[in-house]
Amino acid sequence: MPLNPERASCHPASADRALVRGLLRWLANNARPFPWRTAPPGRRDPYVVLVSEVMLQQTQASRVAVLLPRFLDRFPSIEALAAASEDEVLALWSGLGYYRRARMLHAAARACLVQYEGRIPTDPEALQGLPGIGRYTGGAIASLAFGLPEPLVDGNVARVLLRLEGRPGVAGSPEVTRWSWKRAAELVQAAPNSAPAFNEALMELGATICTPAPRAPQCDVCPLRAGCKARQTGQSVSIPAPQPSKSLRRIYATTIVLVLSGNRTVIEQRPARGLWASLWQAPTLEHERRHCTKQEAAAALHLEAGSLHPGPAYTHRTTHREICFQVWKARVRPGHLAACLRTVVRADQLGDFGLSSAQRRILDSVLG
DNA sequence: AAGCCGGGGCT
DNA sequence: AGCCCAGGCTT
Known part of the structure; x- marks a missing residue:
């Protein structure tokens, strides 16, 4: 029995x-x-x-x-x-x-x-x-x-x-x-x-x-x-047996760090849902299949393509995403900022904002 | 029941 | 460089 x-x-x-x-x-x-x-x-x-x-x-x-x-x-x-x-x-x-x-x-x-x-x-x-x-x-x-x-x-x-x-x-x-x-x-x-x-x-x-x-x-x-x-x-x-592996989604993120006088920069807030919901970031464009071009990045922020200078590139991995960051850097005058870029902060104030580790790393590396 | 949400440490 | 870990909520 x-x-x-x-x-x-x-x-x-x-x-x-x-x-x-x-x-x-x-x-x-x-x-x-x-x-x-x-x-x-x-x-x-x-x-x-x-x-x-x-x-x-x-x-x-x-x-x-x-x-x-x-x-x-x-x-x-x-x-x-x-x-x-x-x-x-x-x-x-x-x-x-x-x-x-x-x-x-x-x-x-x-x-x-x-x-x-x-x-x-x-x-x-x-x-x-x-x-x-x-x-x-x-x-x-x-x-x-x-x-x-x-x-x-x-x-x-x-x-x-x-x-x-x-x-x-x-x-x-x-x-x-x-x-x-x-x-x-x-x-x-x-x-x-x-x-x-x-x-x-x-x-x-x-x-x-x-x-x-x-x-x-x-x-x-x-x-x-x-x-x-x-x-x-x-x-x-x-013991225990490993969990079945999850699929990895890749995202191409183009981040533009704007540098203003007095070591100030511009940040924006992410949407309230999804990855890094409601957190702050340097202006970022995300695509499924490729990075956006220099011209597209400049146009989105109403800048001349010539004002963008290449910054660091790196890959940020989370459990089920791989985010490939391409960073551009541009020096701008406050009076020339597009209306959508209205949050200007000093670099030493960034600690007061909720930033993802990826954005913290990008901003730290560009702004020193 | 399955999918979504970050980040860092291990080998 | 690649693989691994782990609660609670939402759908």
Whole structure:
């Protein structure tokens, strides 16, 4: 008689408790110091947990470690964030990518003011009702800030759990997601009082020891190596299976950096939807198949073709786009600017605007 | 269920 | 240079 798969994956609570204990011992000596880890897990400032966890979505911790302090310095409280303009929030998010997160975080701060008297709710259901907060981020706030025994599963946790179990599956697939949350909930139930530290330990182990391909996991120093099925069967590297590759779209972008007296330049705002939505940039023309010609670029800005001088060229890659930038540079007098080019800023004011990394790099290189 | 949204680090 | 990682929302 075949085993019921649900029964076959059942774990004795005593084994789960031992696993939790092992991880907690390991975390005590191996947690990396990060700006959002200023208090023990379960007793952190909910606002700092909210901001850092939204930043950490799809973003490496080392990157967040650099940019979080600047953000918290400017917006030290949920009231300060709610009172800010969206433009300024985007400026402080510049360089982090996935800029919709910044808008939703801003909206979440305002929602907390309106609905919860400026407090961040403790209930996971209420948390998930806030913009930009899903199952993972809601669990992280409930657990790491409020100390509740809530499970949480991010990419690191899913990978660790899959390898422990020797369970194949494609990262991020619905089936893997379902199973990971169920397993994480079982483990949290095995030691509800230690849930926050346990959650953090699982994520930290995944980030530093049980690393994703192509980095080889450091199984020889893993606190869970004795009970890891993937290690026993030599499958650590092949679990989880890679996601099917996505198609890459190429875009040809022609950017014209206008230089005015006093080291000033002209910027424009991108459309509210799509790539780099609502962010600022030097005037840019985008095409599907080729760069526009020097004449086309000059005509679009009502300049003489002779006033354009070649600048740097480089390719900017994102997950599913390749943007080939061709840069032109033109010195112009303020009185000769076309009407559509009305936002003139000093080079040293560009930090006050939300710019993509690509535009930041272009403007920095041309304006010095 | 599938597609959209950046950026940086690894080998 | 090429390949990889990862939440939440929208459609």
